Amino acid sequence: MSLLIVRNLSIAAGERLLVEEVDLDLAEGEVLGLVGESGSGKSITCRALMRLLPHDQLHIAGGSVTLKGRDLARLDEAEMRKVRGVEIGMIFQNPSSHLDPVMRIGDQIAESVRYHEGASTKEARGRAVELLRQVGIPDPVRRVSAYPHEFSGGMRQRAMIAVALACRPKLLIADEPTTALDVTVQAQVLRLLLDLRDRLGLAILLVTHNLGVVAQTCDSLTVMYAGRIMERGPKRDLLRAPAHPYTEALLKCQPGSAKPAAQLPAIPGQPPLAGAFPPGCRFHPRCPRVADICRRERPALSPAQGPRVAACHFTSALRAAS
Amino acid sequence: MSAPLPLLQVRDLAVRFRAGGVGLPGFGARYVNAVNHVSLSIAPGETLGVVGESGCGKSTLGRAILNLVDAQGGEVRFEGDVVSSHDPSSIAKLRARAAMIFQDPYASLNPKLAIGEAIAEVLRVHRKTQPEKVAARVAELLYLVGLSPELAARKPHQLSGGQCQRVGIARALAIEPRLIIADECVAALDVSIQAQILNLLMELQRQMNLSLIFISHDLGVVRHLCRRVAVMYLGRIVELGPTEQVFAAPQHPYTRALLAAVPDIDPDRTLNPAQLRGEPPSPLDLPTGCPFHPRCPHAQEVCARGEAPMLRASGTRELACHFDLPLNSQQGEGP
Numbered sequence: 001m002s003l004l005i006v007r008n009l010s011i012a013a014g015e016r017l018l019v020e021e022v023d024l025d026l027a028e029g030e031v032l033g034l035v036g037e038s039g040s041g042k043s044i045t046c047r048a049l050m051r052l053l054p055h056d057q058l059h060i061a062g063g064s065v066t067l068k069g070r071d072l073a074r075l076d077e078a079e080m081r082k083v084r085g086v087e088i089g090m091i092f093q094n095p096s097s098h099l100d101p102v103m104r105i106g107d108q109i110a111e112s113v114r115y116h117e118g119a120s121t122k123e124a125r126g127r128a129v130e131l132l133r134q135v136g137i138p139d140p141v142r143r144v145s146a147y148p149h150e151f152s153g154g155m156r157q158r159a160m161i162a163v164a165l166a167c168r169p170k171l172l173i174a175d176e177p178t179t180a181l182d183v184t185v186q187a188q189v190l191r192l193l194l195d196l197r198d199r200l201g202l203a204i205l206l207v208t209h210n211l212g213v214v215a216q217t218c219d220s221l222t223v224m225y226a227g228r229i230m231e232r233g234p235k236r237d238l239l240r241a242p243a244h245p246y247t248e249a250l251l252k253c254q255p256g257s258a259k260p261a262a263q264l265p266a267i268p269g270q271p272p273l274a275g276a277f278p279p280g281c282r283f284h285p286r287c288p289r290v291a292d293i294c295r296r297e298r299p300a301l302s303p304a305q306g307p308r309v310a311a312c313h314f315t316s317a318l319r320a321a322s
Numbered sequence: 323m324s325a326p327l328p329l330l331q332v333r334d335l336a337v338r339f340r341a342g343g344v345g346l347p348g349f350g351a352r353y354v355n356a357v358n359h360v361s362l363s364i365a366p367g368e369t370l371g372v373v374g375e376s377g378c379g380k381s382t383l384g385r386a387i388l389n390l391v392d393a394q395g396g397e398v399r400f401e402g403d404v405v406s407s408h409d410p411s412s413i414a415k416l417r418a419r420a421a422m423i424f425q426d427p428y429a430s431l432n433p434k435l436a437i438g439e440a441i442a443e444v445l446r447v448h449r450k451t452q453p454e455k456v457a458a459r460v461a462e463l464l465y466l467v468g469l470s471p472e473l474a475a476r477k478p479h480q481l482s483g484g485q486c487q488r489v490g491i492a493r494a495l496a497i498e499p500r501l502i503i504a505d506e507c508v509a510a511l512d513v514s515i516q517a518q519i520l521n522l523l524m525e526l527q528r529q530m531n532l533s534l535i536f537i538s539h540d541l542g543v544v545r546h547l548c549r550r551v552a553v554m555y556l557g558r559i560v561e562l563g564p565t566e567q568v569f570a571a572p573q574h575p576y577t578r579a580l581l582a583a584v585p586d587i588d589p590d591r592t593l594n595p596a597q598l599r600g601e602p603p604s605p606l607d608l609p610t611g612c613p614f615h616p617r618c619p620h621a622q623e624v625c626a627r628g629e630a631p632m633l634r635a636s637g638t639r640e641l642a643c644h645f646d647l648p649l650n651s652q653q654g655e656g657p
């Protein structure tokens with residue numbers, strides 16, 4: 001059974017729709033990757049799930065978020081606070097805005113353990129040290145009393161991960177959780193998350209730009225462009241044989257395929273400004289396969305191959321070509 | 323013909339921080355040794371990659387070079403002149419010609435200031451543009467980093483992570499620097515926009531002979547962009563040399579562990595097993611001997627004794643290891 005079901009989620013800034021008709025399904029123990037161009041709406045989608053949009057600027061314009069059968073929109077703020085942290089842990093993309101600068105790292109982790117589990121001060125501190133050790137902070141017994149500014153960028157990111165995991169959530173929303181980590185520490189953190197999935201059935205929504213991380217950790221993958229889902233399906237299918245031209249173009253931009261110091265391949269053109277999207281398919285101004293219909297009609301997400309769906313008028317043609 | 327004068331020379335730089343909160347009153351203060359005896363130099367137009375473990379001192383090194391934190395030892399020379407905190411004019415000159423792109427884009431921007439204003443501020447302070455042309459130049463800089471000029475009125479928290487990061491890049495470009503210290507400057511960008519930004523930096527390099535210190539965890543990007551690379555571990559450079567050679571045949575055991583952990587985009591490969599055993603050592607209590615010895619699969623008795631091994635020449639590169647390990651000896655086969 002699905003742990004999290006998101007249907008038709010739309011997010012707006014005033015009149016401008018930034019995210020439209022997003023569906024997400026996450027089962028217990030599943031890792032779902034969410035990728036897409038910078039500014040396509042991944043982070044605000046994550047925040048909307050937690051009901052943490054800055055409400056003076058952004059609001060949910062439609063759709064539903066259901067966690068374990070409960071419609072989160074119907075909870076009052078006190079109930080929602082319990083959901084955050086006890087049931088859903090969130091790793092924010094910019095840790096320094098979400099760690100309290102005047103509170104010791106260890107206290108921030110321990111606070112959430114105490115608040116949600118009623119642990120004693122000593123127990124909570126012990127757990128803070130253990131969590132810091134698990135995310136690879138050197139000398140955690142002493143570093144637990146440091147302040148955020150005394151940590152490096154990657155150490156703050158790991159402190160954020162420790163805070164999110166502190167109360168043993170069932171669902172982890174991880175927004176770019178390893179961007180500030182070197183590859184050995186990144187692997188250690190990802191192993192920790194996958195171990196929690198294996199042992200406790202933790203479900204993870206993993207937002208990342210790193211397709212290597214996607215390849216090695218996710219079960220399924222959702223690709224966003226300009227506020228909409230372009231393609232969704234099992235990770236292997238998407239990485240091996242993308243059904244949408246945007247996914248295909250993204251895979252071609254990996255450095256490493258180009259000669260050192262040569263121009264790196266990029267998708268020509270610029271992504272549209274959020275809320276001022278082109279008519280028809282939003283990717284059409286940059287799409288190498290654009291045809292007339294793409295400028296006129298928006299392609300619906302439709303079955304492309306097995307369990308996969310893609311929003312492209314030419315999905316089947318693409319498949320035939322590859 | 324003599325080699326060109328290096329644009330930047332760093333000799334024996336050391337930075338330590340007083341560790342707050344951990345010392346007990348009456349017991350001497352404790353220190354975090356963030357950067358230990360780092361030396362490097364960069365020629366005009368050159369790109370040096372800096373890679374290493376999270377927390378090993380890369381950002382602190384960058385900040386110390388620009389005199390944004392105090393160094394406890396060593397020397398920085400820019401265009402041949404010593405940069406010293408006792409000589410404000412040397413710092414002013416440095417900061418007019420060298421810029422840093424900070425790792426944390428939100429924290430480096432004023433949250434109350436619209437981003438267009440934040441870029442305009444740099445143009446005005448450094449007198450780069452006539453007052454009436456500032457707005458046009460701001461729009462141009464935003465366009466260069468792939469942002470719509472319409473975003474100029476937004477505050478930082480109204481932008482996505484990658485948009486905010488590009489504001490930091492635009493601010494650095496605004497001073498038209500000779501040297502940019504780019505600290506994880508493409509970490510929040512998707513691969514396509516990342517490629518556009520890297521192409522832009524390479525283009526500026528060709529046009530204006532810009533030098534770059536490129537701090538990054540993305541080894542694929544470093545390999546693409548940087549002719550030379552420095553690998554840091556616990557505040558020290560442990561290996562430095564031509565990127566192609568270092569990446570194709572890493573010498574230092576830490577470099578080997580790092581390269582072996584790069585995640586592959588092949589969906590049929592699972593996460594690599596742990597490359598490093600044991601706990602990372604504490605910068606509060608540096609281990610004796612080689613800083614990597616507690617985790618090194620090749621460690622011998624000598625590695626635990628005395629001072630850390632100095633960088634020494636080994637072929638075309640420099641290496642801080644007592645041994646010249648055979649190239650085929652892999653992680654885990656140590657004594």
Ligand SMILES: Nc1ncnc2c1ncn2[C@@H]1O[C@H](COP(=O)(O)OP(=O)(O)OP(=O)(O)O)[C@@H](O)[C@H]1O
Pocket residue numbers: 013018036037038039040041042043044045054057058093273274479480481482483484485510511512
């Ligand atoms: N408070 C806000 N007011 C208006 N627009 C906003 C606000 N916050 C975000 N946006 C816009 O919404 C869009 C989606 O932002 P979001 O942060 O979700 O992007 P993202 O996919 O996470 O990108 P990145 O990969 O760069 O982090 C962006 O174009 C951004 O400029």
Ligand SMILES: Nc1ncnc2c1ncn2[C@@H]1O[C@H](COP(=O)(O)OP(=O)(O)OP(=O)(O)O)[C@@H](O)[C@H]1O
Pocket residue numbers: 149150151152153154155180181182339340341342354355356375376377378379380381382383425605
């Ligand atoms: N202001 C400070 N006070 C105390 N310690 C600090 C301070 N700034 C940095 N440190 C410590 O110095 C060490 C090096 O930090 P630095 O930010 O340079 O690492 P880094 O290599 O940039 O890491 P990352 O890859 O995670 O960004 C870390 O142990 C960090 O905790």
Ligand SMILES: [Mg+2]
Pocket residue numbers: 042043044093175482483484
């Ligand atoms: Mg984001």
Ligand SMILES: [Mg+2]
Pocket residue numbers: 152153154380381382425505
């Ligand atoms: Mg750093």
